[in-house]
Structures are given as C-alpha cells and as structure tokens.
Amino acid sequence: MTHAGGYVADSRIRAIEWLPWVLAVICFFAAPTYVPLGSYVLTMIIFALSLDLILGYGGIITLGHSAYFGAGAYAAGIFAARVTGEPLLGLLVGTLAAGLLGLITGLIILRTRGLALLMLTLAITSLCLEVANKATDWTGGADGLGGFKVQPILGLFKFDFLGKTAYLYCLVVLFLCWWLVRRLVYSPFGASLTGVRENNVRMHAVGAPVYQRLVISYTISAAMAGLGGALLTQTTQFVGLKVLGFELSGELMVMLILGGVGRIYGAFVGPLAYLVAQDYLAKQFPEYWYFGIGAMLVLVVMFARGGILGIIDALIARVRSRPS
Amino acid sequence: MSAALETRRLCKSFGALTVAEQIDFRLEPGARHALIGPNGAGKTTFVNMLTGRLAPTSGQILIGDEDITTLGQVARVKRGLGRTFQINTLFRNVSVVDNVAFAVAEREGVAWSMFRPASAYRDVLEESMALLDTLGLAADARLAVAGLPYGKQRLVEIAIALGLKPRVLLLDEPAAGVPTMESHRILEVLDALPKDIAILIIEHDMDLVFRFAQRITVLTQGAVLFEGTPAEIAADKHVREVYLGERHV
Amino acid sequence: MQEFLASLVSVAFHGLAYGMILYVISVGLSVTMGLMGFVNLAHGVFAMAGGYVMLSAMNSFGVPFPLALAAAFIAVALASMVLERLLYARLYTAGELEQVLFTIGLIFMSVAVARLAYGPLPQPVHLPEYLKGQLHFLGRDFPAYRVFLIVFSVSIVGLLWFGVERTRWGAMVRAAVDFRAMAQAVGINTSRLFALTFALGSGLAALGGALGADIIAIQPTYPFEHLVYFLIVVAVGGLGSLRGPFVAALLIGVADTACKYWVPEFGAFFIFFATIAVLLWRPEGLFGKEAA
Numbered sequence: 071m072t073h074a075g076g077y078v079a080d081s082r083i084r085a086i087e088w089l090p091w092v093l094a095v096i097c098f099f100a101a102p103t104y105v106p107l108g109s110y111v112l113t114m115i116i117f118a119l120s121l122d123l124i125l126g127y128g129g130i131i132t133l134g135h136s137a138y139f140g141a142g143a144y145a146a147g148i149f150a151a152r153v154t155g156e157p158l159l160g161l162l163v164g165t166l167a168a169g170l171l172g173l174i175t176g177l178i179i180l181r182t183r184g185l186a187l188l189m190l191t192l193a194i195t196s197l198c199l200e201v202a203n204k205a206t207d208w209t210g211g212a213d214g215l216g217g218f219k220v221q222p223i224l225g226l227f228k229f230d231f232l233g234k235t236a237y238l239y240c241l242v243v244l245f246l247c248w249w250l251v252r253r254l255v256y257s258p259f260g261a262s263l264t265g266v267r268e269n270n271v272r273m274h275a276v277g278a279p280v281y282q283r284l285v286i287s288y289t290i291s292a293a294m295a296g297l298g299g300a301l302l303t304q305t306t307q308f309v310g311l312k313v314l315g316f317e318l319s320g321e322l323m324v325m326l327i328l329g330g331v332g333r334i335y336g337a338f339v340g341p342l343a344y345l346v347a348q349d350y351l352a353k354q355f356p357e358y359w360y361f362g363i364g365a366m367l368v369l370v371v372m373f374a375r376g377g378i379l380g381i382i383d384a385l386i387a388r389v390r391s392r393p394s
Numbered sequence: 395m396s397a398a399l400e401t402r403r404l405c406k407s408f409g410a411l412t413v414a415e416q417i418d419f420r421l422e423p424g425a426r427h428a429l430i431g432p433n434g435a436g437k438t439t440f441v442n443m444l445t446g447r448l449a450p451t452s453g454q455i456l457i458g459d460e461d462i463t464t465l466g467q468v469a470r471v472k473r474g475l476g477r478t479f480q481i482n483t484l485f486r487n488v489s490v491v492d493n494v495a496f497a498v499a500e501r502e503g504v505a506w507s508m509f510r511p512a513s514a515y516r517d518v519l520e521e522s523m524a525l526l527d528t529l530g531l532a533a534d535a536r537l538a539v540a541g542l543p544y545g546k547q548r549l550v551e552i553a554i555a556l557g558l559k560p561r562v563l564l565l566d567e568p569a570a571g572v573p574t575m576e577s578h579r580i581l582e583v584l585d586a587l588p589k590d591i592a593i594l595i596i597e598h599d600m601d602l603v604f605r606f607a608q609r610i611t612v613l614t615q616g617a618v619l620f621e622g623t624p625a626e627i628a629a630d631k632h633v634r635e636v637y638l639g640e641r642h643v
Numbered sequence: 644m645q646e647f648l649a650s651l652v653s654v655a656f657h658g659l660a661y662g663m664i665l666y667v668i669s670v671g672l673s674v675t676m677g678l679m680g681f682v683n684l685a686h687g688v689f690a691m692a693g694g695y696v697m698l699s700a701m702n703s704f705g706v707p708f709p710l711a712l713a714a715a716f717i718a719v720a721l722a723s724m725v726l727e728r729l730l731y732a733r734l735y736t737a738g739e740l741e742q743v744l745f746t747i748g749l750i751f752m753s754v755a756v757a758r759l760a761y762g763p764l765p766q767p768v769h770l771p772e773y774l775k776g777q778l779h780f781l782g783r784d785f786p787a788y789r790v791f792l793i794v795f796s797v798s799i800v801g802l803l804w805f806g807v808e809r810t811r812w813g814a815m816v817r818a819a820v821d822f823r824a825m826a827q828a829v830g831i832n833t834s835r836l837f838a839l840t841f842a843l844g845s846g847l848a849a850l851g852g853a854l855g856a857d858i859i860a861i862q863p864t865y866p867f868e869h870l871v872y873f874l875i876v877v878a879v880g881g882l883g884s885l886r887g888p889f890v891a892a893l894l895i896g897v898a899d900t901a902c903k904y905w906v907p908e909f910g911a912f913f914i915f916f917a918t919i920a921v922l923l924w925r926p927e928g929l930f931g932k933e934a935a
Contacts, residue, residue: 076488077495077519078536081511131740133684178923184739185682186926189878190919196871197915204910258499258515259508265496268485275445275483276497276558277471278505317867320747327744357759364751371745372733 075127075264081256090338094241098234106233111345112240113301116247118326118337120294123251125323126332127260128287129267130180131188133319134195135295137175140314141198142168142296144215147309148208151218158223161243161300168296169289171198176288180281183270192316199314214310229305236305243301247294248334254290255334263287267332324367330377339378396459398423398592399444399475399562404453406439406616413439414450415617421562425592428607430600436616437596438480441564445477446470457562471500476560478551480567480596484539491535493550494522497557522557529553529583545576549583556587563587565595569602577602604628652783654901660789662896663796664858666889668851669876670803671844677820677883679735679837682742685749686848687866687873691757692719693849694861698766708771715853720846727841732834750866757863765860792854799850800889807885816840820883875918880928887930 097108117139124130145167146160154160179190202209209215222228227235254260265273266280273280303309312318321344329340344363352359374381399421406414413436421427431437442448444455446467455463457473465473485493498518499505513519526532529549534542539550548568555563568584569577577599584606587593597603603610603624610627612619620633627633672686693715700711734742774791777784807813815836819826827833852861859869876895880887895914902913921929 075512076492077499077512077515077522078489078491079511079513081513125740131743133743178919182922182926184926185676185878185882186922188682188739188743189874190922192871192874193915193918193922197912197919200910200912200915204908204912253509253511256511256513257508258505258510258512258518261492261496261499261512262505264488264492265485268488269483272479272483272485272554273496274467275471275477275479276554277468277500278496279468316870320751320867323744323747324751331740357755359755360751360758361755364748364753364755367744367748367751368730371737371741371748372730375741 075255075257075260077258077261079256083252087335090335091241091245098237098241102232102234105237107345107349109233109236109240109305110302111342112237112244113298113305114322114325114341114345115338116240116244116298116301117295117322118329118341119247119251119334120291120298121322121326122331122334122337123254123263123294124284124288124291125326126336127255127263127267128284129263129270130284130288132191133188133316133323134191134193135291135322136314136316136318137191137195137198138168138172138292138295139299139302139318139322140195140202141171141292141299143299143303143309143313144202144209145296146300146303147215147218150220150304151215155219155221157220157239157304160220160304161297164300164303165293165297168299169293171296172292173285173289176285176292180284180288195314195316195319199311202311202314209309212311214308216308218307220304220307229307233305240301240305243297247297250294251334259283259287324363326377327367327370328377330379333379336377336379343378397421397456398425398458399594400456401444402454402456404440404443404455405451406436406443406448407451413616414443415615417453417613417616417618419611419618421592421594423561423592424590425594426606426608427592427594428603428610429594429596429613430598430603430610431613431619434615435613437613438566439616440613441477441566441596444564445475471558474559474561475564476555476558476562477564478555478566478568480570482544482547482551484547484550484554486540487538489536490531490539490542490550490553491519491522491526493539494525494553494557495519497554498522498525501558525553525556528586529556530579545572545579548572548580552583560591562592562594565593565597567597568595569597569599574599581605649783650904654904655897656785657789658897658900659893660792660896661855661858661900662893663793663800664851664855665872665876665896666851666892667796667799667854668848669873669880669888669892670800670885671841671847672873673877673880673882673884673888674816674820675841675844676877678816678840679731681731681735682739682746683731684743684746684870684874685753685866686845687870688750688753689719689723689845689848690852690855690869690873691753691861691863691865692722693852694856694865695757695761695766696849697853698768698856698861701769702767708774712850712853715849716846719849720842723845724838724842727838731841732837735837750870753866754863757865761863763863765862766856768857768861770857788857792858795854796851799847803847804885812836812839872914875914878928879918879921881931882928884928884930887928891929 098105121135125132142164146164149160149163175194179187182190203211220229223239229235262278262283265278266283270280299313302313325340325344326337328344329338330336348359370377376383397420401417401419404414404417417440429437439448443450446465450463454461457475460473462470462473485496495518498521502518504515504518523532523535526535529552531546531549531553534546539547552568569580572580581602595606607624610624611621612627612633620627620630668690672683675681675683696718697711697715700706700714701708706714734745770788774788776787778787778790807816815826815831819831819833819836872895876888876892880891898917899911899914902909
C-alpha cells in the first residue's frame with residue numbers, strides 16, 4: 071500500500087521525514103545563488119500539497135486548481151497595494167480569499183462527477199482568469215500588478231535582495247502546511263477521504279456524508295493553494311495573469327504525478343525535480359524541455375504510475391526480495 | 395409489534411413501465427427472510443428503493459415506526475439499515491481492516507475528526523479486528539483487499555456492513571460468483587450472524603435460500619406473487635411453475 | 644434602428660461562421676468521448692496540426708487551397724490512426740486521471756514540436772483570390788471566405804449526419820455508444836470501429852482547424868488556448884451526441900461574438916457562466932444520455 075493513513079498506520083514522524091528539512095537548511099547555506107529558485111520550489115511544494123489533498127486523497131480530478139492559487143496571489147497583491155504591506159496579514163487575506171472561493175465553488179461543483187466536474191473546474195479557472203484580465207483597475211490586467219511594498223515580517227525581518235528572508239519565510243510556512251496536511255492525512259477524516267476516492271458508492275452505503283466531506287477538503291485545499299499564491303506574490307512582489315492559467319494547473323499536475331500522487335512526499339519530490347530540471351534545461355532548450363515534459367508524462371502514465379517515489383519503492387522491494 | 399422494515403403499497407414506474415407494483419412487505423425483527431424471483435422481477439429496484447438510491451413513485455417505507463420514504467441513503471444508514479452489494483463494492487487498495495474500520499468510524503461518528511491520528515482510536519481498530527476474527531479474516535487484516543481471493547472479498551462485503559451494527563441487513567446475492575464448493579463458507583458466516591439483526595437476503599442459489607431462510611417472498615413482474623415458509627413455497631404449484639420450474643428445466 | 648439591425652445581422656453571421664468551425668472541430672471529440680469513454684484533452688492538437696499542414700502546403704509548396712484542405716484531413720486522419728493504435732488504445736480501460744495526464748502530455752509534446760518547426764508566431768493565411776472579396780446578397784455585403792466556410796461546413800455536417808444515420812458504420816457507432824458490451828457480443832469489431840471513428844473525428848478536427856485558420860489563428864499554444872471551448876461544446880452539448888454539440892457550438896459561436904461586439908468589457912464571462920449553469924442543471928449536457 072502506497073498511501074499513508076488509515077487506522078493501522080503508525081502516525082509518528084519517522085527519522086527520514088526530517089530529511090527534507092535538513093536538506094532545505096543545508097541548501098540555504100551551501101548554495102546561496104539558488105535561494106530565489108529555492109523559494110519558488112518551496113512555494114510550489116505548498117501548492118502541490120494542496121492538490122495532493124484533493125486529488126491524491128479525495129480523488130477529485132481538477133484542471134483548475136490554479137484558480138485558488140491565483141485568487142490568493144491576487145488577494146495578497148491587492149491587499150498589499152491598497153491596504154497595508156504587512157506580510158502575515160497579507161498571507162491571511164490570501165488564504166481566506168482562496169478558502170472562501172473554494173467553499174463557494176466547491177458547494178456548487180462537487181455535486182457533479184466525471185466529465186462535468188472536470189469541465190466545471192476548468193470553467194471556473196477560465197472565469198477567474200477573465201475577471202483578472204478585465205478588472206484592470208484592481209489587477210493591472212495583462213500588465214500584472216506590481217510596485218507594492220512588503221513590510222518586514224513581524225516588523226523584524228526585512229525582505230532582502232538575495233532573497234534569504236523570503237526563503238526562510240517560505241520554509242516556515244511550508245513546514246506549517248506539511249504539519250497540517252500530515253495531521254489531516256493520518257486522521258479519521260483523511261481516512262474517509264481515501265474511502266471516497268477508493269469507492270464513492272460504498273462510502274455512501276456506510277453512511278458517510280460524502281458531499282460534505284469533499285466540500286470541506288476542497289475548501290482546505292483551496293485555502294492552502296491560496297496561501298501558496300500569496301507567498302509567491304510577497305516573495306516576488308508581483309502578480310501576473312500566469313498564476314491563473316490552465317498551464318499552471320497542468321504543470322502542477324505534472325509535478326505531483328512526477329513525484330507520486332497520494333503520498334505527501336510526492337508533493338515534495340515532484341516540484342523539486344521538475345523545477346530544478348527546468349532551471350537547467352528550459353533556458354537553454356525551451357522547446358525540448360516542453361517536449362521532454364510531455365514525453366515524460368506519457369511514459370509515467372504508461373509505465374510508472376507511482377511516479378519517482380513509486381519507482382524508488384519498486385527498486386527497494388526488488389533489492390529486498392533478492393535472495394542474499 | 396412493529397416490523398423492523400416495512401413497505402406499504404410501494405410502487406415504482408419509469409414512464410409506462412411499472413417495475414414495482416403495490417408491494418406490501420414486512421421484515422420482522424430478527425427475521426431470516428429471502429426475496430427470490432426470476433431475472434427482471436424487480437428485486438434490484440426494490441432493494442434500491444429500500445436503501446434510498448431510488449425514490450419510489452408512491453407508497454411508504456418504514457423502519458420500525460418511522461416513515462423513511464423521503465430520507466436519503468445516509469440518514470437510513472444512521473437508522474440501522476445496512477446493505478451488501480451483489481458486485482463487490484470495496485475499498486480495493488486499502489487494507490481489509492481499514493475497509494471495516496471506515497464503516498465503524500462512520501457509525502461511531504469519529505470520521506470527522508481531523509487532528510488526532512486515526513490509529514489513536516483504538517476502539518475502532520479493536521472492534522474492526524474482532525469483527526474480522528468472527529468472520530475468519532483476522533489473518534488477512536493487513537493485506538490490501540485487491541489481493542484477496544474472490545471468496546474472501548465476498549466476506550469483506552459482509553464485514554463492512556456488519557461494521558455498521560445494523561438492525562436491518564440487506565444481503566444482495568452474498569454468494570454471487572462464489573463456486574458451490576466455497577459457498578458453504580458464506581452460509582456458515584450467515585448462520586453465525588447475530589440473531590437480533592433482521593436479515594433480508596436476495597439470492598439465486600436455491601439451496602442457500604432454503605437452508606437459510608425461515609420466510610420467503612417471491613417477486614415476479616414487480617409484484618409479490620407469494621409469501622410463506624420454505625415448505626409452503628416448495629409446495630406451491632404456482633411458484634414452481636413461475637420460478638422453480640423455470641430454473642430447473 | 645437601421646444600424647442596430649445591421650450589427651445584428653453581422654453578429655449572427657460571424658457567430659454562425661465561428662460556431663460552425665467550433666462544431667466541425669469538436670464533433671469528433673464528442674463521438675470519441677461518447678463511444679470510447681476517453682477523456683481526450685489533446686483533441687485540439689489535431690485541429691492545430693490540420694492548420695499547419697494546410698498552411699505549409701499552401702505557403703511553402705504552392706498547393707492550391709482545396710488540395711491543401713484535403714491534404715490536412717488525410718494526413719491528420721492517418722497520423723491519428725497510428726496514434727490511436729499505438730497509445731490511446733492502451734488506455735481505454737484506464738482511469739480518468741491517467742487519460743487526462745496522458746493527453747496533457749500529448750499537448751505539451753505537440754506544442755513543443757509546433758514551436759520548433761514553425762516558431763512561436765501565428766502562421767500567415769493567404770486566401771485564394773476567389774475567396775477574398777465580398778459577396779453581395781440580401782442588400783448587404785458578406786465576406787466571401789466566411790460564406791464559403793459556412794456553406795462548406797454545412798455540407799460536411801450533412802454528410803456526417805447522413806453517414807451516422809444511414810450507413811452500416813453509423814449503425815455500429817450508434818449501437819456501440821449505447822451498449823458497448825452488447826455491440827461486442829453481437830460481433831462488432833470494436834477495435835477497428837474505434838480506430839476508424841477516431842481517425843474520422845481527428846480528420847474532421849484537422850479540417851475545422853484548417854478551414855478556420857483565418858478565424859482561430861494557427862500558433863503553438865492553440866491546443867491549450869482553445870481547449871476550453873472545444874470541451875465546452877462537447878460537455879454542454881452532451882457526450883456521444885451529434886446534434887447536441889451542434890446546438891451548443893452555434894449558441895457559443897453567436898453568444899461569444901455578440902458579447903465581444905456589444906459588451907467587450909465582459910469578455911467571455913457569459914460563456915463560462917452559461918457553461919457552469921448548464922452543467923449544474925444537466926450534468927450530462929443538453930442532449931446527453933441520462934446517466935443510468
């Protein structure tokens with residue numbers, strides 16, 4: 071069984087689960103030039119975690135998760151431009167805005183399933199993109215929204231040129247998200263989401279309020295995506311229409327699939343592998359990069375449905391089963 | 395005394411096609427009752443109306459004294475109505491014990507809990523394990539359902555329903571697809587079910603029906619053709635013609 | 644009043660042209676999704692490929708327009724048949740997620756190939772002289788190209804509907820959409836049927852992409868940008884239906900044109916709102932089969 075959680079799972083944190091954090095701190099000191107890229111990776115991990123919660127656990131296939139990332143990003147940007155540049159308040163505003171959007175849209179669209187649901191997620195993102203594109207007074211339209219100041223965190227830590235503060239800020243927020251997701255996944259609530267993904271019909275038959283469960287998890291996921299979006303806005307001090315695009319949703323899906331769906335750390339490995347590779351390859355060979363991503367996706371679907379972590383699992387299993 | 399489950403003049407039609415016609419049916423507390431009938435007799439429709447997946451055109455459904463006709467599936471489960479499925483409807487990539495624990499957790503009302511680990515709910519796990527033990531599945535508890543042999547998967551079907559501690563249990567062809575050689579295992583499990591559960595079994599395997607049921611209702615073309623004890627059913631000429639005859643020719 | 648009437652006619656006309664193109668492109672998607680139950684997000688790739696084939700043939704090799712159009716249909720239909728046998732067919736029984744991922748992968752690959760081969764800019768469209776001018780009827784001028792486009796699409800649609808209603812192939816497709824297991828049981832070779840239907844649907848998409856090259860610009864981002872519209876046509880119209888997507892495509896074509904003409908500040912809002920409303924009201928689409 072690859073998914074975490076359930077009533078027999080040991081929910082204590084294993085030693086290896088500290089590895090990502092140790093690596094993150096080592097990277098901070100060892101590779102200062104990569105710190106801005108690192109912040110972006112950390113942000114996308116938050117976004118990927120949020121998708122994993124509804125896709126990997128709830129089984130909701132969405133093509134429009136960027137709606138919530140974008141909502142959080144724009145809410146934080148507009149808040150910084152119009153109200154105050156206080157970052158923690160900005161994060162809160164971004165999270166709440168996306169969570170509210172998630173709750174409202176979730177209540178509407180989660181009544182459907184299959185193609186209709188897929189379409190509705192896509193239609194909602196398209197709608198949000200259109201809003202951001204047309205409401206130029208608020209969003210800057212196609213030019214994007216920038217020029218706002220973000221104040222020091224807690225009045226103490228200024229965002230510096232090298233992006234060091236931003237990196238640590240992202241790392242702390244990610245840590246909190248990881249803690250939350252981990253709690254959720256190992257909880258009875260998380261187990262019931264797995265039940266919904268595995269068999270919707272049976273979940274109804276054991277008396278589970280499936281719709282309500284999905285709406286709640288969708289709202290949490292949307293809020294977390296919005297948190298990621300708000301982080302991106304604050305650390306780059308800019309929001310553009312890209313945060314709402316279908317391509318971002320697609321890329322996010324690719325990252326999660328690459329890492330491994332429904333297993334928390336897939337959301338860590340995927341964005342890291344994807345974005346680091348992109349940083350090396352995409353600038354030199356952008357066309358080949360997209361081709362490679364496409365080909366990889368096709369290959370993963372055909373041959374390695376568990377992603378990178380799935381492959382590692384399989385290798386470990388093979389080594390162990392070899393007679394010594 | 396009120397019945398465990400009762401229908402009054404229950405009707406269902408799709409346009410001009412009537413699939414359930416004035417069905418009056420009583421399932422007594424603790425009953426062992428079988429519902430039989432040829433294919434297309436309306437058994438599945440009847441079960442779907444009982445569980446709330448399908449709304450009747452007219453008539454009433456009651457659990458105890460309470461009219462549940464307009465209640466949804468989930469509300470009926472909360473009132474003690476459990477069911478199994480003719481085609482395995484399991485959480486395939488999840489361990490056997492979790493399959494049961496999901497049901498137990500819903501019944502206990504702990505499934506909304508978000509911050510305590512599921513493994514901290516020892517009572518849910520222990521109850522699920524105890525249940526699996528009574529069905530002879532304890533050794534398989536930690537295996538994924540998808541890897542179990544088919545016969546054992548049929549038992550997991552029953553185990554999940556029992557995890558709800560139902561007052562009324564609908565068994566939809568529990569032995570469907572199980573070779574005759576192995577169906578005795580299913581029968582053993584059925585025989586050992588708690589006596590206070592009222593059981594309605596829908597089954598094609600006549601040996602199983604006659605060994606298990608104390609009462610049998612025969613359904614044809616959406617209407618009740620006959621109801622009685624197994625002996626009465628076996629003796630009734632009409633039933634033999636319509637149903638038993640057809641099957642044994 | 645006179646002016647309003649004129650703009651009304653103009654919007655209806657341009658909307659009709661756009662709607663017909665949307666239909667020719669999307670109808671194949673409706674049939675393949677209904678017939679094979681396959682969520683093919685990469686359908687727009689075939690339309691884009693059709694556009695590129697036609698424009699390359701015309702611009703680089705001086706092939707006349709009608710021949711280039713035919714070449715687009717044939718080349719893409721053949722290529723898609725290979726793709727179907729090699730890749731798609733393996734995923735018919737896979738889950739929705741796998742199909743979605745696989746087809747997104749195809750989109751990424753095709754976008755990259757298009758950019759490598761043609762660069763990021765839209766391809767120039769040089770219409771033949773006889774389609775350039777205006778046609779004068781009903782006391783008004785209409786661009787000849789769009790008139791041709793509507794007439795040509797209508798005849799294609801007529802042929803298609805005739806094919807599905809009256810031929811043996813059509814009967815098999817209808818049977819297989821309604822009762823797949825039954826169709827297999829009575830000896831219909833479903834894998835050949837699937838391959839042929841898939842090729843025809845992709846070929847039509849190519850034809851639509853090529854025909855509409857002047858309306859929907861042929862550029863590498865095509866399959867991403869217009870996917871929403873193709874999917875909306877299918878989802879709103881109803882899977883597996885021919886008439887549903889037709890009605891949906893025309894509605895969307897006219898409504899989108901009208902919105903952009905009269906209330907440009909609202910952009911595509913109306914379309915997305917309408918889509919959401921329809922799907923909530925009838926999740927299976929306007930003309931879709933009720934879920935059993």
